[in-house]
Amino acid sequence: MKTVKVYITLKQGVLDPQGKAVQESLNKLGFPEVHGARVGRFLELQVDEHADIDRQIKEMCAKLLANPVIEDYQYTIEEGVAQ
Amino acid sequence: MKFAVIVFPGSNCDRDMYHAVTSSLGEEADLVWYEEANLSGYDAILLPGGFSYGDYLRSGAIASTSHVVTEIKQKADMGIPVLGVCNGFQILLEAGLLPGAMLRNKQLKFMCHQEKLVVENNQTRFSSAYTTKEAISLPIAHGEGNYYCDEGELAELEANNQIVFRYANNPNGSVADIAGIINQQGNVLGMMPHPERATEAVLGSSDGLKLFKSVVNHWREAYVAGV
Numbered sequence: 001m002k003t004v005k006v007y008i009t010l011k012q013g014v015l016d017p018q019g020k021a022v023q024e025s026l027n028k029l030g031f032p033e034v035h036g037a038r039v040g041r042f043l044e045l046q047v048d049e050h051a052d053i054d055r056q057i058k059e060m061c062a063k064l065l066a067n068p069v070i071e072d073y074q075y076t077i078e079e080g081v082a083q
Numbered sequence: 084m085k086f087a088v089i090v091f092p093g094s095n096c097d098r099d100m101y102h103a104v105t106s107s108l109g110e111e112a113d114l115v116w117y118e119e120a121n122l123s124g125y126d127a128i129l130l131p132g133g134f135s136y137g138d139y140l141r142s143g144a145i146a147s148t149s150h151v152v153t154e155i156k157q158k159a160d161m162g163i164p165v166l167g168v169c170n171g172f173q174i175l176l177e178a179g180l181l182p183g184a185m186l187r188n189k190q191l192k193f194m195c196h197q198e199k200l201v202v203e204n205n206q207t208r209f210s211s212a213y214t215t216k217e218a219i220s221l222p223i224a225h226g227e228g229n230y231y232c233d234e235g236e237l238a239e240l241e242a243n244n245q246i247v248f249r250y251a252n253n254p255n256g257s258v259a260d261i262a263g264i265i266n267q268q269g270n271v272l273g274m275m276p277h278p279e280r281a282t283e284a285v286l287g288s289s290d291g292l293k294l295f296k297s298v299v300n301h302w303r304e305a306y307v308a309g310v
Contacts, residue, residue: 014186021191041140064145064148065140067144067177067184070184070231
């Protein structure tokens with residue numbers, strides 16, 4: 001079994017009103033050094049060992065996990081199941 | 084004319100849609116549970132608003148992978164009219180039946196009020212009962228109705244007259260004030276405002292009824308002899 005960690009982020013150039021609200025809140029909390037924030041999504045998948053796992057993950061991202069119109073994704077594959 | 088209103092877990096405008104068709108419009112409709120994916124015998128397919136699958140992952144994303152959507156794609160290819168309203172529009176975008184995607188409203192607020200729209204294209208089977216540039220008022224009710232597409236896609240939408248409705252006072256940050264778009268073939272329309280909630284004066288507006296009447300008129304002209 002492998003643990004696949006998928007990170008989904010809004011594409012460059014796509015406005016992120018949620019990120020902007022987070023940035024403004026951090027500024028108000030006394031962190032003026034924050035000049036930008038982007039909110040994304042993190043998924044952790046437990047996946048069977050498979051020689052073709054890269055292709056499978058890319059297909060999962062394209063078909064469901066990310067929306068290619070507005071989102072990019074990255075992933076890492078780790079040994080074993082995360083506790 | 085017989086309409087199918089598709090019901091997903093979490094749909095909540097399905098009965099409004101059913102009422103609009105059967106009572107306000109006076110045509111036939113069935114509420115069709117998404118697992119009973121037999122759409123043969125229907126002249127039009129309606130995807131109602133709501134929060135299918137609790138908006139998990141992205142609005143409309145999970146519903147767009149269901150078997151019934153595969154069947155809706157086949158029907159759309161055959162030229163059957165498909166209307167998606169609000170969450171129904173989000174499902175059409177996620178399924179790739181219409182271009183673009185939805186982002187959260189610019190102000191991060193769920194908005195629920197009447198909104199003024201302009202009919203940009205009345206040369207479609209969903210809008211022919213309106214006059215061009217007609218100002219209408221329909222309710223909106225969404226948190227993720229901020230339509231996004233890239234510049235190339237927008238140029239294509241504009242060039243092909245695919246923008247059917249625009250907001251007069253853009254409430255959510257949508258690109259080019261887009262409230263509703265149609266596919267190139269002209270038989271799949273997606274829109275965030277709710278025409279089914281504006282089909283009788285007692286509801287505050289009957290401006291949505293003309294949309295359904297347009298669909299019926301087109302169908303009669305195409306399929307009913309002697310009309």
